[in-house]
Amino acid sequence: MKRLLILEDGSIFKGRGFGAANDATGEVVFSTGMTGYQESITDQSYNGQMLIFTYPLIGNTGINREDYESIDPTTKAVIVKEFARVPSNWRSQMSLDEFLKIKKIPGIAGVDTRKLTRIIRQHGTMRGMIIDAEDDLKHAFDQLKATVLPVNQVAQVSTNRSYVSPGEGKNVVVVDFGLKHSILNELNKRNCHVTVLPYNTTAETILSLNPDGVMLTNGPGDPTSIPAVLTMIQVIQERLPVFGICLGHQLIALANGARTFKMKFGHRGFNHPVKEIATGRIDFTSQNHGYAVDANSIDKEKLLITHIELNDGTVEGVKHRYHPVFSAQYHPDAAPGPHDAAHLFDQFMELMDAWKETNKNA
Structure with a gap:
């Protein structure tokens, strides 16, 4: 044909x-x-x-x-x-x-x-x-x-109803913006009890589940198309550890005053070198995104840039200076691609442990 x-x-x-x-x-x-x-x-x-x-x-x-x-x-x-x-x-x-x-x-x-x-x-x-x-x-x-391209693409791919992937370890809420199953696999490997919620879930609903931490997943499209999510992030980041991947990373940046921009042709593939600024460590990563965080728009009183892409210098990770929040523009879950960055899931586990210990002694 x-x-x-x-x-x-x-x-x-x-x-x-x-x-x-x-x-x-x-x-x-x-x-x-x-x-x-x-x-x-x-x-x-x-x-x-x-x-x-x-x-x-x-x-x-x-x-x-x-x-x-x-x-x-x-x-x-x-x-x-x-x-x-x-x-x-x-x-x-x-x-x-x-x-x-x-x-x-x-x-x-x-x-x-x-x-x-x-x-x-x-x-x-x-x-x-x-x-x-x-x-x-x-x-x-x-x-x-x-042809007019769709605006709120997240609504097309997010789950419409909550579901649970049971485990005996940490209680993690995953907000689904178009998640990859490999993210759930990484949490399951660490024996987490995972509750997956729709993208438009409120902060009140998330907090009512009493989670140890919140995962914000990958997803399609322009992060500015779902502004209500930013309010949710602003509330939960003051109460819980938060880890954002890909679109989740961009939403964390937007919720803390940064801007995003549409890239010329994006990053899509499994061979993108990312440098951790603090240590100089370089990981080869799996990526799939057409938008990025504008480095010049980041409020340095709130967010610290932790990772950059070595080919074009774009922002690949941030962490909050005062709240237990960090993010990665790339996919530490890989699938497909190298597993260099899988340690970020362990970092999330450690962050939840530290947060629980701090609040227990508070």
Whole structure:
């Protein structure tokens, strides 16, 4: 099935369709990861986006039950140079093509992904559309130009109802902005009793559960689209230890007076070097974000920048000077990617212990 990928700058890429046969429109972004395509496609931070894989061959290990980051992914489309029609791996349960058909996600293969990525790097992320080769191009471009990207994407991917992942250790509330299952896995490894709550849960509800700490998860879109969350953070950070990841990191910064900005093409991949300023330690990290915290907007009386990205110097972590709050722009849970930064979950455990001890003696 001959298909086309068109971009709002007028670029046209010819390819072959696979996965679902429907058309798709979304923001075109790229990931530099060499593997981990299942975790990436099912990462809800890709909500509304058409995902380019820069690695030339995708799908050779198939799809398995262990590597879902969400059950119902909202990635708009998958764009590859080549996909494996016949996967080969002992865990594989189906091919990438079969998976995308089930999840109603269209794919396009045979695209010059190197050229496409260079366009995105030069001009920034832009809207794109996958159509049939026989479709009216002028009409398709008119539709693409009229497309309005969604605003509050978090509401589309957050859980609608609370649920519990039981454990016998620390009582942790996880506020779901589009969480990856790997975050829950890391908390479960540490025997935490986890209660997952919708993104619009109030501070009063969180405090009523008497948690030892609160996790603010990753999620899609512009962090300024959910301003009510900032009020919740401002209340709980004075009462409880808080750890924010990705979107959670940006929301902590906004709640403490900083600003965020849309990046030219974002950080998406598993090879981003991050430096811890205090120690000089460098971790290679998994990242997926299109917004970042403006370093110049940070109130140094409230927040301390703890980590920076070595390629472009953007803010990768902060901590509060007076409250038990810290954050990471990257994914210490990895999945996929290196596990260099998994120690941040241990840091969260230690912070909760220290906070409990301090309040016991107060």
